[in-house]
Amino acid sequence: DAKTTQPPSMDCAEGRAANLPCNHSTISGNEYVYWYRQIHSQGPQYIIHGLKNNETNEMASLIITEDRKSSTLILPHATLRDTAVYYCIVRPLWGGYNKLIFGAGTRLAVHP
Amino acid sequence: EAQVTQNPRYLITVTGKKLTVTCSQNMNHEYMSWYRQDPGLGLRQIYYSMNVEVTDKGDVPEGYKVSRKEKRNFPLILESPSPNQTSLYFCASRRDTEAFFGQGTRLTVV
Numbered sequence: 506d507a508k509t510t511q512p513p514s515m516d517c518a519e520g521r522a523a524n525l526p527c528n529h530s531t532i533s534g535n536e537y538v539y540w541y542r543q544i545h546s547q548g549p550q551y552i553i554h555g556l557k558n559n560e561t562n563e564m565a566s567l568i569i570t571e572d573r574k575s576s577t578l579i580l581p582h583a584t585l586r587d588t589a590v591y592y593c594i595v596r597p598l599w600g601g602y603n604k605l606i607f608g609a610g611t612r613l614a615v616h617p
Numbered sequence: 618e619a620q621v622t623q624n625p626r627y628l629i630t631v632t633g634k635k636l637t638v639t640c641s642q643n644m645n646h647e648y649m650s651w652y653r654q655d656p657g658l659g660l661r662q663i664y665y666s667m668n669v670e671v672t673d674k675g676d677v678p679e680g681y682k683v684s685r686k687e688k689r690n691f692p693l694i695l696e697s698p699s700p701n702q703t704s705l706y707f708c709a710s711r712r713d714t715e716a717f718f719g720q721g722t723r724l725t726v727v
Contacts, residue, residue, distance in 0.1 A: 539715075541716075546705060546721060546723075547720060547721065548621070548707050548709070548717075548718030548719050548720050548721055549660070549707070549709075549716070549718050550718070551715035551716060551717070554714060554715070604650070604662045604665065604675060604676075605660075605662075605709075605716060607659050607660040608659065609659060610659075
């Protein structure tokens with residue numbers, strides 16, 4: 506079972522920041538928070554991951570609360586091409602277990 | 618360019634006719650896996666491989682086989698496809714921090 510809870514859908518205006526929340530209240534100390542997205546039946550695409558500190562890369566920022574029970578993915582200037590399903594996943598960084606457990610994700614619609 | 622390549626992208630076949638979906642990665646990753654995606658059920662893992670000659674079942678392995686004779690290739694074999702295997706299939710390879718997915722194979726079994 507997925508260990509995360511996300512809203513099923515969100516809207517965002519083009520050019521504005523998209524803030525996608527994720528609850529992971531049962532996260533373990535060795536588990537990281539990962540974000541992937543899937544654009545219309547294409548293969549999922551890695552976005553970012555983090556343990557407890559905020560992270561930023563060229564695609565997005567990840568804000569993790571101090572108690573690590575929730576996080577927010579931020580797309581700073583959303584474009585129409587950011588319309589996708591966004592998945593929040595928790596899993597250990599290391600270890601041989603290869604499975605990513607994808608929940609239902611959040612369907613983000615970016616509109617003009 | 619780092620990529621995972623699946624073939625074919627689309628396939629329509631008949632029940633019982635053996636087929637193979639190929640998957641190849643050029644990143645020298647040890648871990649590879651297969652997922653299927655169905656409406657309302659999300660992405661579910663079929664099989665995974667931690668290295669050459671090391672494979673194991675995922676959540677929905679029934680009706681599928683895999684092999685890992687070389688690090689770069691991880692084919693998915695349907696010995697006797699059935700209509701309930703109609704789905705969108707993804708191959709993935711992974712290093713520890715991120716997984717790379719292929720573009721998908723849309724399979725229809727009639």
